[in-house]
Amino acid sequence: MSGIELKQQQIETTMRLAPVIPVVVIDDVRAAVPMARALVAGGTPAIEVTLRTSAALEAIRAIAAEVEGAMIGVGTVLSARDLKAAQQAGARFAVSPGVSPHLLDAADDSELPLLPGAATASEVMAMLERGYRHLKFFPAVPAGGHKLLGAWASPLPQVRFCPTGGISLASAPDFLALPNVICVGGSWLTPANLLANGDWPAIELLAREAAGLRKSG
Structure with missing residues (x-):
């Protein structure tokens, strides 16, 4: 098995842990561990912490070291430097909004x-040529939503997606019902006000609601 095939298997395993991967923007490192514990307790153990704040890498490091059961990942990876920093911090998977040859x-x-x-069929085809069969569809709602993604199922049947961007608890089932969707990414599980207030029971409840959504096969 090639390196890309092994890593694609690892990505698929991560995608199948729960119907929703929480997408987190964290400003205060002190919130990282209790937030992650709440998400894991609620049934959403794969967590994407985005590199959109100065606290992100330290938050990933803390979660990786202290939260049992968390599959911690890094989002908004744009460069080789981001990828290396994420791995050194203890991340177990990486997510990018798009791709570049250097990345x-x-x-x-x-x-x-x-x-x-990926946001277009051409980008999906380019990823297939590089050995990628599991992709993020981003930004999911602005790019065409579940109708566009569903239209790709027939001409691109070998690809499975995690749509992310503008999805809510109410709209997630439309995506999860598609045959080419394994899970969705969602920022609604960790809203800024709950993080700021340290309301971990509320975050755990949001995670439980998300974990209760039905996945496609």
Whole structure:
């Protein structure tokens, strides 16, 4: 088995842990561990912490070290430097909003499995040529929503997606019902006000609601 095939298997396993991967923007490192514990307790153990704040890498490091059962990942990966920093922090998977040749080359050389983003059929085909069968569809709602993604199922049957971007608890079932969707990414599980207030029971409840959604086969 090639390196890309092994890493794609690892990505698929991560995608199948729960119907929703929480997508987190964290400003205060002190919130990282209790937040992650709440998400794991609620049944959403795969957690994507985005590199959109200065606290992100330290938060990933803390979760990786202290939260049992968490499958911690890094989001908004844009470069080889991001990929290396994420791996050093203890991330177990990486997610990018799109792709570039340099990022894909870096991913080939990294042990960290990558879930790359695509928004068009041409981008999906380019990813297939590089050996990627599991992709992020981003930004899901602005790019065409579940209708566009569903239209890809016949001409691109070998690809499975994690749509992310603008999805809510109410709209997630439309995506999860598609044959080419394994899970969705959602920021609604960790809203800024609950993080700021340290309302971990409320975050655990949101995670339980998300974990209760039905996945496609």
